Amino acid sequence: MRLLYIGAESGTSLQRAAAFRRIGLDVLHLSPYALLPPHWAPWLNRAGGPGIDRLVANGLGRRIVGQRFNLALVDCGDVVGPAALNVIRKAAPIVVNYNADNPYLDPPPERLRWSIFHRALPHYDLAVAVRRDGIEEMMARRGARRIDTIWQCADEVVHRPLPPTLEEKSRWLSEVVFVGTWMSGRGAFMARLIEKGVPLAIHGSRWKRAPEYPLLRPFVRSDHLEGADYTQVIAGAKIALVLLNDQNADLHTTRSVEIPAIGTAMCAPRTPHHQQLYKECEEAVFFDGADDCAETCKRLLADDSRRQTIADAGHRRSFANGTYNEILARRIVDQVADIKHGGVR
Template sequence: MTIVYIGDTNPSSTAFHRFLALKRLGHRVTIYNPQEACQGDLQGFLSAKIHFRTGYQLLQNRIGKWLTGVIDKTADLVWVDSGELIGPSVLKKVKATGVPVILYNVDDPTGPRDGGRFKSLLKALPFYDLVVVVRPETERECRQLGASKVLRVCRSYDEVAHKPYDTIDEIPAQFRSEIAFIGTWMRYEKRDEFLLKLIQNGLPVAIWGDRWQKSPHWNALKDHYRGGALGGRGYVGAIQGAKLCIGMLSKGNRDLHTQRSLEIPFIGGLFCAERTAEHTAMYREDVEAVFWKDVDECIVKCREMLADEQKRESIRLAGMRRVRENKVGNEDICTQILAELEIHQLI
């Protein structure tokens, strides 16, 4: 199959990982980044903020000309990843070529957190042949907004990008830790308060991610900060090199599981996260992963795991097996999506 893939071309991005997964499945895939159509407008601080808040509606003519210019008329499918830059006028031009178009979005475009960011996308929902989302609320709300076919899938790890090191000894020393948290500081999410309480209770936490200097608790956290956002083998090493990995949800995004929920066990980390219906469906508690209700229970669980190497290793290995049995790699999810298209005879 020949696929035109519209998404982030950063090699560390999840969109790029999915593009490579489609290629590994044997498809002929060409990737294009929609930000190339309006790069200058999205780089300036003020202009980027304006376009974010207006849902990129002022950029639609430019994006439409760019997108119709890159679409191969012999393509069997256009795959749009994220889709926040593409509104109904752009999508109509694409559909006029006769090629089916799918949207894959792992954000929460129908939720309240991001304000006007997804205005263009929401108006375009009725024109997609298939809309793929990751949470039940988004599935229901996309249907209410006119999407004719909606598929809900699990988030995914990548079979190649997240391949574990063969042995722990191969992991560079700077990526080894007792307890790791890898993620961005976000205002209102209170991740800093959570991690600070772990630290104040004597737990050895290592933090990687962007924007932590903006935290009001930065002075208390900075000795535990290891550096900015991780990608590639550094990301794999920090997860596999920790005795356990804290997974946090984005409450603004109505998450019940995240990419980390799959990536951490696949890489070989012990997954330690909030107890949710989706997490407990993925993994057996205290057998394949460790869950908690609040920071106080998390402190207890972390102490137990650090003190019991045999149990810790048993849970870690069981989690690695389970996530593979769940068939939630990028290749698995891409295959599921393409099968859904075939069911509806779109290709």
């Protein structure tokens, strides 16, 4: 089975493309972003990206001319509009969108960024989104025809426990780690953890923008991390934190599944999704606010045996939950087969 995969050649998009290969598909992976001029992102975010869809359509047409695929999957789709989808559909009879973000809110938090996506959404045969409250209704209002919602996914290869080398231990070892981008509210949260005595390490981009950066600076260890470095920094911590993006209405995030998959004890906000995914105090620990997070982390740091028991149980639960890319890939392939055989849209 041949898959035309349209998505970034980095991050979780690259991981998902690799998962389709591992389950046996012949994958042609093309990045729509490589078809655009420099500084396309401000153009999209500030003006809605007029002309971007046509540029992507022309570029894809040159790359896939004459080729045929059993299906196509567009990962994210923020720069893939109706014109590009027309080109894709000439090569593949079924076109699927997978979007781990939340472009379905009205208005979306990044309103203009999703302008092209919103025009294209009704043209997909299947739209796959991450579970959030009311997401199916929001997707239907935006024009999605056939809808599936899933948990976020870790990767079987990238997010697996790996014994660190001595060099990695000295580079990545920490007590409590947060890996993620700064956004409004996160600086104050981290500052409160530091004030409460949590031995914190922060990795991620844009932290210099935090108003609290003078306090946070000694605790910011690195910029954006991907791949093996991302896995090792979580594996090298005794506890890894999850913070949610409230603007996206998140109740869980990629960290919610990647941290247990890697085998580190997870400390996450107490949300209905986290409580559904893991048994509290057995497979993960949860908190309500920064003060509660600080006290929870300090108690867990003081009890090595309990912390390791929770980490091991959370790792086992990740397999029971099925929150992995290959499972997602098979789920999409099965739904495409159903659509081809006349399944209800």
